[in-house]
Amino acid sequence: MKFIKKMKDGRRFLSLYEETILWVGLSMAAAVALFFSLNPAQEGLYDAYESGFVVSRTDAAVATVQNYITEHQLTSEEAEQLQPVLKKNDLSSFQIYMDGMMILNYTYGRNIDSVLYSEEDYADWETRYTIQFADGDATAYTDGVSVSQFMNTFLVIRILLCFLLFFILICVGARIVLRRIRRLHEDIHMLETGNLDYAIQVDGKDELTELQKGLDQMRLSLKLQMDQEKYLLDSNRKLITEMSHDLRTPLTSILMYAEILKMHKYKNPQQADQYIGKVEQKAAQIKRMTDNMFEYALVEMDTEADLEEPGKLGEMFYDILSDFAGYMAERGFSVQNHLSWPDVQIRVNTNYLSRVMDNITSNIEKYADKSRPVDVEAVRTTVEGKNYAGITIENTILKNASHEESSGIGTRSMENMMHAMKGLLFIKTGEDNYRICILFPEVKEKE
Structure with a gap:
C-alpha cells in the first residue's frame, strides 16, 4: 500500500486517513516515551519513600506487634497467632528467632516452614528488632512494610499521565483538522451570501x-x-x-x-x-x-463554432479572397495582394469566415475611397506566446463618408464570429486609413 500519493499539481501528500494513523502512532510513541522517562522519577521517589516513610511505618508496625504480644501474654509457642496482626500492618515479611531457631516465618501473608531457615539467613540484610514474649526475648527480622501499594499507585499515576498526554495529542490533531473544516465552512458561507470576490483559503496537502x-x-x-x-x-x-x-x-x-x-x-x-x-x-x-x-x-x-479539419493558410483563404477581389473590381475598387503565404495550418469555419469577409466587403464598399487601392497581406505573428496566422486588409477612408451604423453592430458580429472560431480580430482606424486583421491559431497536425 502506498501511503504517499500525488496531488494534481504533482506534489506528494498523505491522505486524511493516513495522517490520522500517523498522528495516532506518533501520539502513542510519545506516551510510551513519557512512561519510560518517568522511571528515574519513580526510583527517586521510591528511595525517599523507603528511607523515610517506610522506616517510620515499619517501626510503628513492630510496636503494634509488641503491644499485641504483651496484651495477650503470648508465648513463643503461640507466635503463629501474630499472622493476622502482621498482615493488618502490611508487613511483607517477618521472621522471629529464639535461641537461634526460627519460630515464625511470615512472608507475604503466609507462614512458611520455619525448620528450613536459620537466623544467619536473615541477619545480614533485614532490619533487626527485639520482641518480648511471655516466656522470653526473641529476635525479629523484617524488610519493612510492603511497598507494593506505593508501586501500584505510582504505576497508575504513570499510566494516567501517559493516557492524558495521548488524549491531549489526539485532541490537538483533531482540532487542527476541525479548524480547517470550520474555516472551510465559513468560506462556503461567505460564498453563499453572494460574495464571489472572497477567495477560499487553501492550506495543507491532503x-x-x-x-x-x-x-x-x-x-x-x-x-x-x-x-x-x-x-x-x-x-x-x-x-x-x-x-x-x-x-x-x-x-x-x-x-x-x-x-x-x-x-x-x-x-x-x-x-x-x-x-x-x-x-x-x-x-x-x-x-x-x-x-x-x-x-x-x-x-x-453560438459560443463555439464547429471548426473544419486543419488546412494550409493559403488554401483556406484562396477562394474567399478570389471572390473578394472579383466583387471589389466589379464595384470599381482595385485590390493589391501581398500574399506570401507562410507554410502553416489553421482551422476555420468556412461559413463564419465568409460572413466575416462579407462584413469587411460591405464596410469597404460604403466607406473606402475607390481612387486608392485596397491592400491585402498575409501575416504571421505571436500573441501572448501563441502563434497566429491570417490576413490584414487596409483601405483609405472616403472623405465626408456618412457612417450610418454608429452602433457598430457589424464589428461586434465579426468579433463574436472570430471568437467562436478561437481567432482574433484587430481593427485600427487612422486619420485616413482603416486596417483590419483577422488571425487564427496555428495547428501543427490534424486534431
Whole structure:
C-alpha cells in the first residue's frame, strides 16, 4: 500500500486517513516515551519513600506487634497467632528467632516452614528488632512494610499521565483538522451570501486541500460566468438603445418623404422621383441594419463554432479572397495582394469566415475611397506566446463618408464570429486609413 500519493499539481501528500494513523502512532510513541522517562522519577521517589516513610511505618508496625504480644501474654509457642496482626500492618515479611531457631516465618501473608531457615539467613540484610514474649526475648527480622501499594499507585499515576498526554495529542490533531473544516465552512458561507470576490483559503496537502482548491476554482468559474453574463446583458441593453436611435433616423426620413409625396409637395415629377430614391435608400439602410442585427443575434447564440479539419493558410483563404477581389473590381475598387503565404495550418469555419469577409466587403464598399487601392497581406505573428496566422486588409477612408451604423453592430458580429472560431480580430482606424486583421491559431497536425 502506498501511503504517499500525488496531488494534481504533482506534489506528494498523505491522505486524511493516513495522517490520522500517523498522528495516532506518533501520539502513542510519545506516551510510551513519557512512561519510560518517568522511571528515574519513580526510583527517586521510591528511595525517599523507603528511607523515610517506610522506616517510620515499619517501626510503628513492630510496636503494634509488641503491644499485641504483651496484651495477650503470648508465648513463643503461640507466635503463629501474630499472622493476622502482621498482615493488618502490611508487613511483607517477618521472621522471629529464639535461641537461634526460627519460630515464625511470615512472608507475604503466609507462614512458611520455619525448620528450613536459620537466623544467619536473615541477619545480614533485614532490619533487626527485639520482641518480648511471655516466656522470653526473641529476635525479629523484617524488610519493612510492603511497598507494593506505593508501586501500584505510582504505576497508575504513570499510566494516567501517559493516557492524558495521548488524549491531549489526539485532541490537538483533531482540532487542527476541525479548524480547517470550520474555516472551510465559513468560506462556503461567505460564498453563499453572494460574495464571489472572497477567495477560499487553501492550506495543507491532503483531500481537504483538494476540496479547497476545487471550491475556489468553482468560485472563479462562477464569477467569470456571471461577469460574462453581466457584460452580455449590458452590451445587449446598450445595443438596443443604439439600434433604436439608428433605426429612428432613417425611419423619420422615410416618413418625411412619404408625407411630402402624399401631400404632393414637390415641384415636378423629377423631384418626386428623387424623393422616392431617398426612400429606397433609407429602406435599404434599415434592411442592412436589421440584417446585421439578426446576424449578431444568431452569432451570440453560438459560443463555439464547429471548426473544419486543419488546412494550409493559403488554401483556406484562396477562394474567399478570389471572390473578394472579383466583387471589389466589379464595384470599381482595385485590390493589391501581398500574399506570401507562410507554410502553416489553421482551422476555420468556412461559413463564419465568409460572413466575416462579407462584413469587411460591405464596410469597404460604403466607406473606402475607390481612387486608392485596397491592400491585402498575409501575416504571421505571436500573441501572448501563441502563434497566429491570417490576413490584414487596409483601405483609405472616403472623405465626408456618412457612417450610418454608429452602433457598430457589424464589428461586434465579426468579433463574436472570430471568437467562436478561437481567432482574433484587430481593427485600427487612422486619420485616413482603416486596417483590419483577422488571425487564427496555428495547428501543427490534424486534431
